[in-house]
Amino acid sequence: MAFSSERRLRCLSPSYGQHVTILSIDGGGVRGIIPGIVLAYLESQLQELDGEEARLVDYFDVISGTSTGGLIVAMLTAPDKTNRNRPLFAAKEIVPFYRKHCPKIFPHPRGAFAWAQILVRLVRGPKYNGKYLREVIEDFLGDTRLTQTLTNVVIPCFDIKKLQPVIFSSYQAVSRRVTDAKISDICLSTSAAPTYLPAHRFTNEDNEGNKHEYNLIDGGIAANNPTLCAIAEVTKQIVKKNPAMGDISPLDYTRVVVISLGTGSIRNEEKYDAIMASKWGLVSWICADGSSPIIDCYNEAIQDIVDYQSCVVFQALHSETNYLRIDDDTLKGDIGSVDISTEKNMDGLVEVGKALLKKNVSRVNLETGHYEPISDHVTNEEALKRVAKILSEERKLRESRYHKLKT
16 A cells, blocks of 8 residues: 555654665666666565555665766656656666667767767867757656655755765755755766766755856766665665654664665776877877766766765675675676667666566675676575565564554
8 A cells, every 4th residue: 555645754754663775776878778678677675565556666765866866866756747756766666768769869870970979079178969858757747846856855966067976865955064956967967977968057046035056067076876875865864763664773784774776887898998098188188089088987986986985885885785786897888878878788687677586686895896706596586585574574564553543
């Protein structure tokens, strides 16, 4: 049974349960298809346990996402226009959405026009004008604001004028630390990847009449993997003794459950090397062989270091089974691109996502920094089934305790 708005606020509160539950989704452009496959599988497992109406938003206290991950967050948490207590999209609708719209968001140039587009990108503007993306986002999100999402969200951006990250957080919006911005503005901002899409500027007025101006680009500049951003927002609420967090201790990670989803990586392809880079000037760092080495380096470095740090913390606090990272570091060629949206490439991304479910759960080796399977017998599919049971039991516990207290 779906939660009403009032019941959601209380029943989904960790104070009625045992765990704080967090879902995090990396940036990666069209590669958002990969976590889309994983999320559809997780939601299907929850539906087997709790019925066809179950949605991911019913089970997570916080859902965070950067860039394309931020767009997925909006799809999963923004209220439906006809039923404000249910989300706009089911998880199984993410991949069809990407397949329908990505070819128009990232139109694939051909022949001489491809070279012309590269020159424009280097001299006059981003590779894509972003008009279609704006139309799509504003159409399905409308005027929905940060405080209206069906669970708490955390979406990083970067303010190019102030040269500092901006974390759009439901928690902070409620306490007025950031303005209650429209989700459409936040999505356009967090996905504004330098050289690919234009920066996004908007102003917003808070409840006291103060105007705030934002000049934002891709959140991947600060946190392409937003897992730690989400954990930090939760930890701040615990430290502040927010009643919704119950009696959880800031260092009790046995009561924090995190699923962190990547969009794939090209790092094992050895795409660049020092001999090549030693000859690059400014232009080559921005654009070489149709890609952007500097953006690739930033994105890979940020998402890997966050995963590494998260693994260290959860292992140090004897909670390593509560942190599940699912990613693929074997992408090669066009499949590793953030913007190649041909039918062939999207078909390939779907297959990568399906294959990823069958792969063994891997974890960063704290000595080498490389992913290694934690077991020959536990696949990502099986791990998600285990987490689905935890999430289902947590939801039922919260409902049960709520009803007991009410009666």
